[in-house]
Amino acid sequence: MGVEGIGARVTRKEDKRFLTGKGRYTDDMTVPGMKYAYFVRSPYGHAKIRNIDATAAKAMPGVIDVLDGKQLQADGIGNLICGWMIHSKDGTPMKMGAWRPLAVDTVRYVGDAIAIVVADSSGEARDAAEAVVIDYEQLPAVTEAVAALASGAPQIHPEAPGNLIFDWQIGEPDAVDKAIASAAHVTEIEIHNNRLSPNPMEPRATLGIYDTAEDHYTCYTTSQNPHVARLVMSAFYNVAPENKLRVIAPDVGGGFGSKIYIYPEEIICLWASKKTGVPVKWTSDRTEAFLTDAHGRDHVSKVKMAFDANNRITALKVDTIANLGAYMSLFSSAVPTYLYATLLSGQYDIPAIHANVRTVYTNTVPVDAYRGAGRPEATYLLERTMEAAARELGVSPAELRKTNFIRSFPHQTPVIMNYDAGDYEASLNAAMQAADWAGFAARRSQSEARGKKRGIGMSCYIEACGIAPSAAVGSLGAGVGLWESAEVRVNAVGTIEVLTGSHSHGQGHETTFAQLVAGRLGVPIESINIVHGDTDKVQMGMGTYGSRSGAVGMSAIVKALDKVEAKAKKIAAHLMEASEEDIVIENGELKVAGTDKAVPWFQVALASYTAHNLPSGMEPGLKETAFYDPSNFTFPAGCYIAEVEIDPDTGETDIVQFVAADDFGNIINPMIVEGQVHGGIAQGVGQALLENVQYDANGQLLTASYMDYAMPRADDLPSFSLSHQNTPCPSNPLGIKGCGEAGAIGSPPALINAITDAIGHDRLTMPATPMKVWQALHAAH
Amino acid sequence: MYATSYHRASSVEDAVKLKSANEEGKYLSGGMTLISTMKQRLAAPSDLIDLRHIPAIRGIRIEGRKVTIGAATPHADVAASRELAAICPAICKLAGHIGDPHVRHMGTIGGSIANNDPAADYPAGLLGLGATIVTDRRSISADDFFTGLFETALEEGEMVTSVTFEAPEKAGYAKFNNPASRFAMTGVFVASTAGGVRAAVTGAGSSGVFRHPGFEQALASNWSPDALNNVAVDPSNLMSDLHANAEYRANLVKVMAKRAVASAG
Numbered sequence A: 001m002g003v004e005g006i007g008a009r010v011t012r013k014e015d016k017r018f019l020t021g022k023g024r025y026t027d028d029m030t031v032p033g034m035k036y037a038y039f040v041r042s043p044y045g046h047a048k049i050r051n052i053d054a055t056a057a058k059a060m061p062g063v064i065d066v067l068d069g070k071q072l073q074a075d076g077i078g079n080l081i082c083g084w085m086i087h088s089k090d091g092t093p094m095k096m097g098a099w100r101p102l103a104v105d106t107v108r109y110v111g112d113a114i115a116i117v118v119a120d121s122s123g124e125a126r127d128a129a130e131a132v133v134i135d136y137e138q139l140p141a142v143t144e145a146v147a148a149l150a151s152g153a154p155q156i157h158p159e160a161p162g163n164l165i166f167d168w169q170i171g172e173p174d175a176v177d178k179a180i181a182s183a184a185h186v187t188e189i190e191i192h193n194n195r196l197s198p199n200p201m202e203p204r205a206t207l208g209i210y211d212t213a214e215d216h217y218t219c220y221t222t223s224q225n226p227h228v229a230r231l232v233m234s235a236f237y238n239v240a241p242e243n244k245l246r247v248i249a250p251d252v253g254g255g256f257g258s259k260i261y262i263y264p265e266e267i268i269c270l271w272a273s274k275k276t277g278v279p280v281k282w283t284s285d286r287t288e289a290f291l292t293d294a295h296g297r298d299h300v301s302k303v304k305m306a307f308d309a310n311n312r313i314t315a316l317k318v319d320t321i322a323n324l325g326a327y328m329s330l331f332s333s334a335v336p337t338y339l340y341a342t343l344l345s346g347q348y349d350i351p352a353i354h355a356n357v358r359t360v361y362t363n364t365v366p367v368d369a370y371r372g373a374g375r376p377e378a379t380y381l382l383e384r385t386m387e388a389a390a391r392e393l394g395v396s397p398a399e400l401r402k403t404n405f406i407r408s409f410p411h412q413t414p415v416i417m418n419y420d421a422g423d424y425e426a427s428l429n430a431a432m433q434a435a436d437w438a439g440f441a442a443r444r445s446q447s448e449a450r451g452k453k454r455g456i457g458m459s460c461y462i463e464a465c466g467i468a469p470s471a472a473v474g475s476l477g478a479g480v481g482l483w484e485s486a487e488v489r490v491n492a493v494g495t496i497e498v499l500t501g502s503h504s505h506g507q508g509h510e511t512t513f514a515q516l517v518a519g520r521l522g523v524p525i526e527s528i529n530i531v532h533g534d535t536d537k538v539q540m541g542m543g544t545y546g547s548r549s550g551a552v553g554m555s556a557i558v559k560a561l562d563k564v565e566a567k568a569k570k571i572a573a574h575l576m577e578a579s580e581e582d583i584v585i586e587n588g589e590l591k592v593a594g595t596d597k598a599v600p601w602f603q604v605a606l607a608s609y610t611a612h613n614l615p616s617g618m619e620p621g622l623k624e625t626a627f628y629d630p631s632n633f634t635f636p637a638g639c640y641i642a643e644v645e646i647d648p649d650t651g652e653t654d655i656v657q658f659v660a661a662d663d664f665g666n667i668i669n670p671m672i673v674e675g676q677v678h679g680g681i682a683q684g685v686g687q688a689l690l691e692n693v694q695y696d697a698n699g700q701l702l703t704a705s706y707m708d709y710a711m712p713r714a715d716d717l718p719s720f721s722l723s724h725q726n727t728p729c730p731s732n733p734l735g736i737k738g739c740g741e742a743g744a745i746g747s748p749p750a751l752i753n754a755i756t757d758a759i760g761h762d763r764l765t766m767p768a769t770p771m772k773v774w775q776a777l778h779a780a781h
Numbered sequence B: 001m002y003a004t005s006y007h008r009a010s011s012v013e014d015a016v017k018l019k020s021a022n023e024e025g026k027y028l029s030g031g032m033t034l035i036s037t038m039k040q041r042l043a044a045p046s047d048l049i050d051l052r053h054i055p056a057i058r059g060i061r062i063e064g065r066k067v068t069i070g071a072a073t074p075h076a077d078v079a080a081s082r083e084l085a086a087i088c089p090a091i092c093k094l095a096g097h098i099g100d101p102h103v104r105h106m107g108t109i110g111g112s113i114a115n116n117d118p119a120a121d122y123p124a125g126l127l128g129l130g131a132t133i134v135t136d137r138r139s140i141s142a143d144d145f146f147t148g149l150f151e152t153a154l155e156e157g158e159m160v161t162s163v164t165f166e167a168p169e170k171a172g173y174a175k176f177n178n179p180a181s182r183f184a185m186t187g188v189f190v191a192s193t194a195g196g197v198r199a200a201v202t203g204a205g206s207s208g209v210f211r212h213p214g215f216e217q218a219l220a221s222n223w224s225p226d227a228l229n230n231v232a233v234d235p236s237n238l239m240s241d242l243h244a245n246a247e248y249r250a251n252l253v254k255v256m257a258k259r260a261v262a263s264a265g
């Protein structure tokens, strides 16, 4: 195809507005009469609210009103819900505690919203918020998942005795125990997956507008899936019926999962707009973002991996405790279950797997999906275990992996997933070659001569993207279907609008989606516009997360394009008095194959709208809609290799090289894919070496600013070496698998395996800060 | 941020007058600490007296080996000064590793030492150089100036106008960054000065920047990194926080001291 079709390195169309500061984000939206909100939030991790006195606050300058949870409840606004039902192994449904958008009698984490102040300016709103007097009775708090399960731990929700939300399992416990009992070798390890704060560049914001005349609401919000926001706000929170609620997610500056969920603020600002009669805008500051954006990860697991005498894995047993925070966020229950334990087979042929997962409430901000969502936790656990096993068994990490790779497809794992295609050894070989694995010993001696410790580590990850077949996720408890919709709208002059239910918040859909259309029709990429993020424009959609926009969102566009093409060919055939089967679309023309007869694309478009000369019985217009529901997940996989040099005097880790060999199936825009991988690895480096959310025993967030929460920066990162292997995905028309999360999934274990290789033992938890590495080095002696 | 009134002082006298007229006011230099504290509503000065536009307290003056740096001189100017680098490269290097380019172009030496953050770099530099801090009313030796965590000898309304020091025979600075803030998790400045060898440690002490007599004695008899091998660093007076406990800091103090000596040549 032409230079701007699939496979071309087209520079991003959206970057002109982003790089020149012309992006339009939620906080850029202003409407006449708009006022500002500030939230009164709990300063305590756990407390009873005895009384709220807003008298003084209401009398302050500029204040329009102060509203609390009792008023919200009285107006029938519902509680926030988790949309994925999980049943415990005893058959009981998960124990969901009530999450009121504004806390009424109990606050359960520092940052829990209690009241909203609406005022003429954000400064006045904040001043008044400080004047709201709340009488608290402090309660004991618990912030660590393991501690929350201990007897005598503070009880967070009456609905969940012992703070246990569910005790779930997957796989065959008996088969696993039997295999472990008769194993030639069993590797045991405890794995901690550190808690992370998502930190998108744009903090959350929302603008709620109530129109009295139409009894209609408009919600601008920083959302990854505006349609789901509308659905949930209508169906569960009783904000307004769907036809009376428009949700717009304009430019959104990064999400990483944290903007999937419906938070209290959107609901409250809409309601407050009706209560006060003015449009209400709220913009989170960075401290609020640390305190209230859903966190990620936070697992503690015990692992046993059994091997036979030939180093083949015979069983895997995993016992995980996952911290879900103070309330169950929208998809929180799915992350440590179906997005995690279903990937525990990794790239390996493991005959028996059993995973037990307990999720618990703690006095911390809710935990939900964060870039990778469950899959980084599975990969980290598995790949650290493989590394430990290789060392114990005295074989090279590559050899142990090769011995156990799945080599024929489709492959049914013992934990639901059916892998459709892959070539794991191809990525492993490519990565080892790029990293010059064979030359490592020499490099290590050079480092030693300089007094440094050098280590190398690999990670072979697999993940499930493109979520997913609606019927399958429905049977597993999902409250929504996970298809995608598209509409291709050809204008009378031949330019094209593509309406998609996917949502771009940095991924570059305006470019890649346009490439698909440009390539198919041979029309200039400038003639194509991508429309997304507005429930009034796009009929319905499921949004962007889980690397699903390519595999699912673009597949829907393909289906709609098929219909558009079919109709265009009919019109062209009619205009040229040719047979429909003979029409081909090339370089912006519809041609009669093998002749020089052609009509330009725009003329067919025009003909469809003038409707002067259409095939008899044909409806005018050229616009088609499609819904695409995938038949399977997609399975990106790859091999990452990290090489580190450690300064034994300080414990500082220098990443001297990082190699990523990924199989994403077919690639639409290599430049954008590389950017996704770079960003993902940067986040993985963050998790492995730098980032760690820490609360104190009372539930105070200790890492509530960049002074204490360490984000990766450019000089923390090496230049990455990337390559792509390709086994096209058989289940979608474009053969694409997804690339948005791989970097964050595959990189942490490669880095930690490299560091533990350098220090000579594997007693190390993430993040591997200089102090921890220094301590680990000393512990080795 | 709470509402505040902004004043641009035209001279040192003007600034001091404005300050005494506004008891709840504060001097503003680069604002790199003060403005963010105000944004978090942890400080609420009624008035801000901006010192950055007073020509007399901005810039670097070198007379022979005597160095004077105006209080309102941004870190970037110190980092980039060739004249200063010719006689005291260590202080240029120190300034060049403060924060990021934005911070270095706004933050000033006067603001930094008046603030005396226990993890700031300049306090180690000035204490290590045996500098003198000049104010609108007196001169204070660095040994007397830094009195505790965010505490200095400055009196109410007293304004730093410059710092002066004799260029040392040799000096070096080594800093280990806090991984999050990139302030000094430990920074050690060593100098061989006319008044003897000095070694100052920042980022580590539980009451702020301090001199290390053990290092100073060892280096006085043998100016080499190895001279410090057997000098003990007592962790009991060092900070423990999320990023580093006292034991690890004690190790860093020693390692950074050796690197500082090595870098001094």
Ligand SMILES: Cc1cc2nc3c(=O)[nH]c(=O)nc-3n(C[C@H](O)[C@H](O)[C@H](O)COP(=O)(O)OP(=O)(O)OC[C@H]3O[C@@H](n4cnc5c(N)ncnc54)[C@H](O)[C@@H]3O)c2cc1C
Pocket: B026, B027, B028, B029, B030, B031, B032, B033, B034, B035, B051, B071, B072, B097, B098, B099, B100, B103, B106, B107, B108, B109, B110, B111, B112, B113, B114, B115, B119, B120, B121, B122, B154, B158, B159, B160, B161, B181, B182, B183, B184
């Ligand atoms: C992101 C970031 C990273 C940083 N990293 C580092 C680092 O690595 N190392 C480091 O050392 N520092 C670091 N800093 C601090 C920075 O270097 C500034 O020097 C410091 O914030 C204070 O200088 P200022 O000129 O900005 O003072 P301001 O913020 O304007 O003032 C600070 C305080 O000093 C008072 N004051 C200001 N000038 C005078 C004066 N002339 N006389 C008396 N009182 C005065 C003010 O009233 C205020 O109380 C960092 C800051 C930021 C924001």
